[in-house]
Amino acid sequence: MSASGTGSENKCGLCGKPAVIRLSNSKIRLCSGHFIEEAENRVYAHIRNNEMISPGDRILVGLSGGKDSTALLLMLHSYLSDFKEAELVAVTVDEGISGYREETVEAAVNLASELGIEHHIISFDEIFDTNLDKIVAGKDVRACSVCGVLRRRALIIAAKRFGATKIATGHNLDDEAQSVLMNLLRGDLPTLMQDTSSGYPGYFIPRIKPLSVLFEKEIITYLLLRDFYRDLPECPYAGTAMRLEVRIMLAELEQRHPGTKGHLMKFQETLKQSCSEKPKGKFYNCRICGEISSSEVCQVCRLLKHE
Ligand code: SF4
DSSP states (O other): OEEOOSSTTOBOTTTOSBOOEEOTTSOOEEOHHHHHHHHHHHHHHHHHHTTOOOTTOEEEEEOOSSHHHHHHHHHHHHHGGGSTTOEEEEEEEEOOOTTTHHHHHHHHHHHHHHHTOEEEEEEHHHHHSSOHHHHHTTSOOOHHHHHHHHHHHHHHHHHHHTTOSEEEOOOOHHHHHHHHHHHHHHTOHHHHHOOOSSOBTTTBOOEEOTTTTSOHHHHHHHHHHTTOOOOOOOOTTGGGSHHHHHHHHHHHHHHHSTTHHHHHHHHHHHHHHHOSSOOOOOOEEOTTTOOEESSSSOHHHHHTTOO
């Protein structure tokens, strides 16, 4: 996707009004109204084609208050009437990151209230009796790795607490392509092949990622056009993540070789389909907290040194 320039060619390919965007990997330019419609239709088709929502689902939306989760809640809210008796419950996880979370939590509260959606805030302090700032203070650990593990657990706890049948997160196409490359670079085949969309009977709650067909820039454009874009602070730990390096590398590659991110996603899909046997994983109930785990003591208990 690129911003449209000026000139006679800068017209919407569908109605001739001034274009606001040119779609990625395509020569089509769209005006504001047609871009909003196209983005929503693309996400809706992705949900339908992958049967992400079933009648009667109660979907927990991880609402950080940032751009991706804001777009996710807006879109799911507008589709909901198409799915019989499905409900949304938004949950904001406060990791305890000083100077960052306050504003995003406020944005999440305001959005949920504006849309009339049930909303809860849960914190690491409440669940784990500590928070991210305290855990990483003075230690040589990657904050994002710790944060990711604890946040996933927090959402599972919230899903059980609020009776959710699925967890929806705002991962976009850029996030997903970065994850594929990171797993390749780490040689982590099991994670690369993991399918979290169907859950695991009696254990995992299925996770869905409806926005994984939209580029980050498309999400920003969508929010700007709908007047829901807020300039919020960035997490102070973001710069320490390997993801940032991969993100920069992929952005440069996409610029020089358009379609790179899409090819990575396709590679993962093809790999999953061509391997009839998934890498075998054994599941345990963590002997400390009882949660499902790939080892006798789960990552959360190891992180929190409950061993
Ligand atoms: Fe957590 Fe890292 Fe995201 Fe900050 S940037 S909220 S530490 S995952």
